[in-house]
Amino acid sequence: xxEPTKSENTKAGIPGQAGSGPSGDGASGGGPAxxxxxxxxxxxxxxxxxxxxxxxxxxxxxxxxxxxxYDLRRNPLFLIGAFLVVLMVALSVAxxxxxxxDPTEGGFCNLADSLKRPSADHWFGFDVQGCDIYTRTVWxxxxxxxxxxxxTSLVVAIGGTLGLWAGWxxxxxxxxxxxxxxxxxxxxLLLGGMLIMSTWGKGNAWTVSAVMAVLGWPQIYRLMRSAVxxxxxNDYVVAARALGAGTGRIVTRHILPNAVAPVIVVSTINLGVxxxxxxxxxxxxxxxxxxxxSWGLMISDAQSRFLTAPHVLLFPAIVLxxxxxxxxxxGDAVRDALDPKLR
Numbered sequence: 001x002x003e004p005t006k007s008e009n010t011k012a013g014i015p016g017q018a019g020s021g022p023s024g025d026g027a028s029g030g031g032p033a034x035x036x037x038x039x040x041x042x043x044x045x046x047x048x049x050x051x052x053x054x055x056x057x058x059x060x061x062x063x064x065x066x067x068x069x070y071d072l073r074r075n076p077l078f079l080i081g082a083f084l085v086v087l088m089v090a091l092s093v094a095x096x097x098x099x100x101x102d103p104t105e106g107g108f109c110n111l112a113d114s115l116k117r118p119s120a121d122h123w124f125g126f127d128v129q130g131c132d133i134y135t136r137t138v139w140x141x142x143x144x145x146x147x148x149x150x151x152t153s154l155v156v157a158i159g160g161t162l163g164l165w166a167g168w169x170x171x172x173x174x175x176x177x178x179x180x181x182x183x184x185x186x187x188x189l190l191l192g193g194m195l196i197m198s199t200w201g202k203g204n205a206w207t208v209s210a211v212m213a214v215l216g217w218p219q220i221y222r223l224m225r226s227a228v229x230x231x232x233x234n235d236y237v238v239a240a241r242a243l244g245a246g247t248g249r250i251v252t253r254h255i256l257p258n259a260v261a262p263v264i265v266v267s268t269i270n271l272g273v274x275x276x277x278x279x280x281x282x283x284x285x286x287x288x289x290x291x292x293x294s295w296g297l298m299i300s301d302a303q304s305r306f307l308t309a310p311h312v313l314l315f316p317a318i319v320l321x322x323x324x325x326x327x328x329x330x331g332d333a334v335r336d337a338l339d340p341k342l343r
Contacts, residue, residue: 068337075337081329088323091138092145101135103293108132115309124315127298128305137316140293144323146205147212147288148275152267154213155220160263162217163224167259168232168251174225181218189215189277197286208278208287216270220263227259265335272327279320295320 072078091098101108113130116122124133166174192215197203200211231237232255240250281287282296283303290297295316302313 068334071337072333075333077329078333078337081326081333084322084326085330088141088145088326091141093142095138095142098138099135101132103131103136103139104291108135115305115312117309118311125309125311127302127312128309133298133312133315136293136298137295137319140295140298140316141319141323143205143288143292143294144275144278144296144320147209147278148271148327150205150209151212151216151274152271154209155216155270156263156267158213159217159220159222160224160260163221164228164251164256164259166221167225167228168247168255177221178225181221184215184218187215189273190280193277193281194284194286197281202289203281203287204292205278205288208281212274212277216274219266219270223262223266224259227262228255231255231258261338265331265338267331268334269328269331272324272331275327276320276324 109129109131111130113126114128116126116130118125122132122134124137127133127136162177166177189212193208193211196211196214197208200207237250237254240254245253278287279294279296279299282294283300285300287296288294298316299313299320302309302316306313
């Protein structure tokens with residue numbers, strides 16, 4: 001038999017021959033390597049992948065944390081809250097960057113300047129003792145931020161550890177700890193803090209943090225416990241146990257990363273609440289005591305002068321409100337980013 005002619009090959013669209021078969025559109029012939037529609041589509045996909053990831057075939061790794069960070073960077077609420085939080089932390093860590101005066105030095109207060117109004121040289125004016133309110137407000141951030149961060153750290157450490165243990169072990173441990181938390185839940189934070197601090201005596205940032213941590217850990221305990229209970233029977237945990245993973249590896253690699261998200265959200269919001277609670281205790285005279293500087297103490301000292309010199313109370317109160325609001329904004333943004341139901 002004779003071989004097919006060139007014209008017959010062209011009509012049949014045999015790959016490798018000149019012509020325009022089903023998969024070719026030029027001299028090179030078949031497959032996506034040519035210039036046909038399939039080749040152009042494959043090239044477009046490769047170009048899109050290259051433009052997005054830098055190289056063809058590169059894709060963004062999807063996970064809860066990467067998706068949350070991707071959303072947070074585009075959330076104005078998070079950016080504003082994070083900026084304010086960083087500013088307040090900078091005030092507490094390095095107040096010398098914001099004022100060249102030190103309220104602990106001699107000669108800082110001058111009774112001749114008592115209750116003077118704000119001016120270009122002294123933005124917040126002076127208090128009843130002739131002390132510069134701006135400088136005291138800057139230095140007062142240290143105790144307030146220390147109380148917020150230290151209390152939150154203690155609450156997460158105590159409540160998170162006990163909640164993880166109770167949720168994973170269960171049985172008698174779970175029942176006992178749950179009954180104990182119900183007792184603490186019956187004690188309001190401020191009322192309990194007032195009772196303990198009034199019998200404790202002179203307070204400071206460390207004692208106030210310890211008291212609020214003792215009263216605040218049950219909330220984080222309940223969150224962590226419920227998160228562990230909802231995750232420990234999932235398929236990936238069962239698979240890890242079937243593959244021979246030990247309890248420590250399962251808890252640290254599978255349970256904890258999936259249970260810590262609600263704890264982070266609530267802790268961020270509560271940090272601002274603890275700062276406000278410290279100010280309330282100091283305002284009542286049972287929190288941080290003089291000669292330490294605290295926004296609550298400044299508000300307490302200024303309450304009797306509000307009608308004649310409102311600036312003495314307004315400026316520390318405004319800074320306190322902005323700080324509490326910043327942490328609440330940050331917590332709301334983190335909650336929206338970490339909650340899959342809100343996506």
